[in-house]
Amino acid sequence: MSAQRLLELADDELILGWRNSEWTGIAPMLEEDVAFSSIAQNEIGHARALYELAARELGTTADELAFDRSPDEYRCSKLVQLQLVPDWARTIARHVVYERADQQRLEALKGSDEAELAGLAAKIDREEAYHRMHAQMWAERLADEPRFNEALAELEPLVDARDEHLPELGELWEEMTMVRRSVAGATW
Amino acid sequence: MVTAEQVWDALAEIPDPEIPVISLVDLGVIRSVDVAGEQVRVEFTPTFLGCPALEVMRDAMTDRIAALGAEPEVRVITDDSWSTDRITPEGREKLRASGFAPPAPRENGGPQLVQLQSKAFRCPYCGSRDTALENIFGPTPCRSVRYCRSCRQPFEQFKTI
Numbered sequence: 001m002s003a004q005r006l007l008e009l010a011d012d013e014l015i016l017g018w019r020n021s022e023w024t025g026i027a028p029m030l031e032e033d034v035a036f037s038s039i040a041q042n043e044i045g046h047a048r049a050l051y052e053l054a055a056r057e058l059g060t061t062a063d064e065l066a067f068d069r070s071p072d073e074y075r076c077s078k079l080v081q082l083q084l085v086p087d088w089a090r091t092i093a094r095h096v097v098y099e100r101a102d103q104q105r106l107e108a109l110k111g112s113d114e115a116e117l118a119g120l121a122a123k124i125d126r127e128e129a130y131h132r133m134h135a136q137m138w139a140e141r142l143a144d145e146p147r148f149n150e151a152l153a154e155l156e157p158l159v160d161a162r163d164e165h166l167p168e169l170g171e172l173w174e175e176m177t178m179v180r181r182s183v184a185g186a187t188w
Numbered sequence: 189m190v191t192a193e194q195v196w197d198a199l200a201e202i203p204d205p206e207i208p209v210i211s212l213v214d215l216g217v218i219r220s221v222d223v224a225g226e227q228v229r230v231e232f233t234p235t236f237l238g239c240p241a242l243e244v245m246r247d248a249m250t251d252r253i254a255a256l257g258a259e260p261e262v263r264v265i266t267d268d269s270w271s272t273d274r275i276t277p278e279g280r281e282k283l284r285a286s287g288f289a290p291p292a293p294r295e296n297g298g299p300q301l302v303q304l305q306s307k308a309f310r311c312p313y314c315g316s317r318d319t320a321l322e323n324i325f326g327p328t329p330c331r332s333v334r335y336c337r338s339c340r341q342p343f344e345q346f347k348t349i
Contacts, residue, residue: 031323034333038325045238049266119267126271126298126349127236127329133301134324 001117003057004075007065008162009105010050011076014066015169016098017043018176022085039131046124053117067180071165071173078161081169092138093151099135101159102128190258195221195228198252205241206328209286212245216274219265228258233270236329236349272348283346284312289334291346299348304332311336312343
């Protein structure tokens, strides 16, 4: 797989991880603070492993790929760029839409000829199974909720939109890279 | 000269940083130990990719092997070879004894929500199966939270992955 395609995946997971972490401390119930924080941690862990694969191909490091590109160089989907706090219905809709698309992508990668990538995809998928169960549980709870269904219709078309960079991605990038940019020579 | 057995014994003394009742060997994350002269190469697999204990484990292994007088090389392998099925029987018993319900065996197709919501999970304190899922996620990515209706005690359930 080309490094560019790997970056799409890694960027999706990194940015979604940050977006999910925005619920830490302010989710509608304590269980969801824990759930979204945990999911965020997993997604960022996946991003790191994917960046490491891409970094080897590109002769750079995972941290440089994650934090030293400009916001308009990111290849993440418009779906994950959106800042959805405090809208719970749209957050759950994004979760459902993303996990469904990610499952299809991981299934394809598990069958890849590149053994290392296939193995990593299979490992990621073991963790994602719990994200999907969490999304499924909420989709069942909100099945009759108009705001949730409207959000699904709104967000589904955004999965493959990768060429557009929303202003809110730039704002997130400022926050995400602030420490790294402020300390010269830092290695994190 | 150090032997592979000495290395395994040393690694068996390193506790999991987040669940210190079990060792890295109990957890099944050490995939191989190769000794060639003074060089010791260890391959290990993370449990969860985002696990913050990864670096702590790697540094602890490096230190222990260096303490044996060998030159350590610890390689992190992010393939699909680790599953909770690799936790040893001793490790499972240690988990249970300290109030962590050990993971259920992995079945084909992986875990399903309907299973988590069923009464298939046993309370580590009283042994009852009258337990309910409280939250798929818990204090670390590898754990869920359940509640035992019999002894009225919440407990942590190791996820099956």
